[in-house]
């Protein structure tokens with residue numbers, strides 16, 4: 186299967202590596218010509234995945250039209266805020282029968298659309314049944330090193346999600362399928378916000394009890410929002426829900442966790458983000474999550490607390506106190 190990967194950052198390169206390790210010819214495309222040159226010349230992506238050799242069947246191409254020509258599978262892995270722009274460029278070159286797998290996670294801030302909503306708006310109608318969405322607990326660096334990883338591919342058309350499952354699956358990368366695109370997408374976005382809260386918790390030195398409670402209650406509010414938007418509750422207990430949430434909330438490898446930890450230690454947001462040098466999508470996701478919670482009239486106290494710390498001048502400690510002293514209620518409140 187001829188594959189094109191749009192986005193040669195950490196996740197795009199790791200996913201390209203998984204496909205190429207299966208023997209598929211893979212072409213990665215990006216706007217960053219230096220990264221593409223590095224991949225072509227050294228067989229590595231030194232900027233995003235230093236020290237990792239990429240399979241020989243992975244190549245890089247600077248022209249999108251060439252990268253996707255004859256591609257039977259196109260994987261979209263640019264940051265979510267540029268997915269619309271890249272999909273607009275892709276549309277005219279996309280083969281009508283090509284499978285499209287979006288591995289970007291996020292909700293567009295202006296429109297509050299999930300990536301699925303964006304792609305349905307931008308890509309030709311005939312390609313919509315071919316759309317799939319990959320998510321789950323997967324740090325790029327571990328996938329690139331072929332450490333065991335399991336993810337979910339969601340899509341409305343069974344043949345499409347099964348074909349993408351087959352294309353990616355191998356000894357170190359196990360893919361499950363799901364029909365629940367909304368559940369998989371909302372979980373993949375909002376977990377970044379909870380990860381910031383989890384980092385704050387650790388930055389404040391709150392300990393393991395607090396983090397376990399936060400992850401659990403975080404999952405409750407992610408589920409509330411996802412179900413209000415049409416998801417199946419069971420999806421949120423799966424790899425793209427609980428799985429990804431546990432991963433993101435408990436590891437230094439998570440950029441969002443590191444942002445939260447810096448804030449918990451009392452550092453200004455600007456300094457923490459500048460030090461990171463890469464996009465921490467939870468910082469933007471906090472705004473879209475809160476806007477969606479308001480639109481769907483869903484109570485999301487942890488996300489609201491993160492928003493208040495990021496954008497409303499509350500300190501992490503004040504936010505934690507406010508969360509702990511809210512009105513008491515049953516654990517399952519509908």
Ligand SMILES: NC(=O)c1ccc[n+]([C@@H]2O[C@H](COP(=O)([O-])OP(=O)(O)OC[C@H]3O[C@@H](n4cnc5c(N)ncnc54)[C@H](O)[C@@H]3O)[C@@H](O)[C@H]2O)c1
Pocket residue numbers: 191192193194195196197214215216217220233262263264265267270271288289290291323324325326463464466
């Ligand atoms: N890194 C991970 O472990 C991981 C895991 C799962 C999902 N994701 C998701 O994958 C997506 C990409 O994340 P990442 O970690 O690879 O990001 P990254 O910052 O490592 O790389 C992003 C890449 O996109 C390119 N890019 C930016 N704007 C572009 C444009 N307009 N046109 C073409 N290319 C452009 C950049 O040059 C860069 O190479 C995000 O939505 C993220 O949530 C990441």
